[in-house]
Amino acid sequence: MTPDNIIDVSEADFEYEVIEYSQNTPVVVDFWAAWCQPCKVLAPMLEKLVKETAGAIRLARVNVDENPNLAIRFGVRSIPAVKAFSGGQIVGEFTGVQPESRLREFLSRIQPPSPAGLALEHALSLLNQEQWAEAEPILREVLEQMPGNPPALLGLARALLAQGKAREAHNILSAFPASREFANAQTLLPLAKAMEDLRHHQPGEEPDEQSAAYWNAIRLAARGRIPLALDGLLDLLRQDRRNDPVRLTILGLLEVLGDDNPQTRSYRRELASILF
Secondary structure, eight states: OOTTTEEEOOTTTHIIIIIIGGGTSOEEEEEEOTTOHHHHHHHHHHHHHHHHTTTSSEEEEEETTTOHHHHHHTTOOSSSEEEEEETTEEEEEEESOOOHHHHHHHHHHHSOOOHHHHHHHHHHHHHHTTOHHHHHHHHHHHHHHSTTOHHHHHHHHHHHHHTTOHHHHHHHHHTOOSSTTHHHHHHHHHHHHHHHGGGGOOTTOOSSHHHHHHHHHHHHHHTTOHHHHHHHHHHHHHHOTTOHHHHHHHHHHHHHHOTTSHHHHHHHHHHHHHHO
8 A cells, every 4th residue: 555545534634635636636535434334345445446546546534433524514424425536626426335346437437547548548449440450459558557457358359359369359258357348248259159160160061051151251250341241141130030149140240340330330220120
């Protein structure tokens, strides 16, 4: 623990250590008391996540029994209560114990962008432009600086799948951490599995036309020709809208493209018109 990063504050020094300090660095204030059991659950999670910011966020702890005027001043009616300050103002708050994923999201909203965070934004922008190969090394570098970062992991899996690198993508998706991006990762898994299975399906060896068309679409997707792959898969779904492998593969490819890609919106409308 670094004393400047995680501190105890009182009525005497709150103005300087929180209000003034927040002009340059966001400060998260944890209002707690020794008798409060939920406070003892929340505190170590907050400390862990604030430490991970390496000084980008300060955690200030206020014992409400010892500093009742601060609790009154900031309208604390139940604890644990957490309030985030930036520029001398409250910019976020919550009450009660929250899961770690919610805490990460809360802190991410107030944390100033780091070089790795800016690089991640750039890489995700490249993905939205379908510049898969250009995004991949940036995402790998981001993950070296922020190991296990869910948006970076998801972005790397998308980049890998668009380049036909299914095995590594499958490994990432199979061990994906619990996070807001977990559902997106699950959507990509059937596509990764299908691409991995390509080696068992050589052209001209399929038992019927539908199977041949399906594996041809997977082959196109592995070569980065996603729109052609989607066109073929949608044709198959029109023939049998109960074909779950085809439907799940389509959803995986749309996840690779990303929601900000104009093609995704068009293909989703087409998919909906077939299914409903």
